[in-house]
Amino acid sequence: MFFCCNVCADAFENMVLKLKEVTRWPAVGSVEISGNYSKGRTCNASSPDGDNVKYFFRHENGDITEFKLLSTTHD
Numbered sequence: 001m002f003f004c005c006n007v008c009a010d011a012f013e014n015m016v017l018k019l020k021e022v023t024r025w026p027a028v029g030s031v032e033i034s035g036n037y038s039k040g041r042t043c044n045a046s047s048p049d050g051d052n053v054k055y056f057f058r059h060e061n062g063d064i065t066e067f068k069l070l071s072t073t074h075d
Contacts (some may be wrong), residue, residue, distance in 0.1 A: 010062025016041055018064050023053055023072075040066065050075030 003009040016028055020051035027049045040058040052073045058066040 007062045011059040011064075014059065014062060014069075015043075015057055018057070018067050019053070019055065020070050022055075022067065022069060023047070023051070025049075025051070042070070 001009075001012070003012065005031060016031070019025070019031075019050070027047045027048055029048045029060070030045055031045045033043045037059075040056055042056050044052065044054050045063050046052045052075075054070040054072075056068045056070060057064055
């Protein structure tokens with residue numbers, strides 16, 4: 001993956017770690033991200049097993065400052 005800077009790379013890595021912690025998934029299959037730094041980002045993620053979550057997060061200098069699960073679905 002390519003990131004514009006180290007802060008964005010750190011934010012992505014920390015977001016994936018937080019997602020795995022909250023969902024208890026051993027791995028993340030895919031993530032779709034929309035939004036921006038100032039308003040936060042809404043994401044859709046799926047596990048390799050087909051479970052899906054929608055969540056919102058914000059970060060400051062790569063550290064997650066807000067994380068909310070919005071919905072979950074299970075296959």
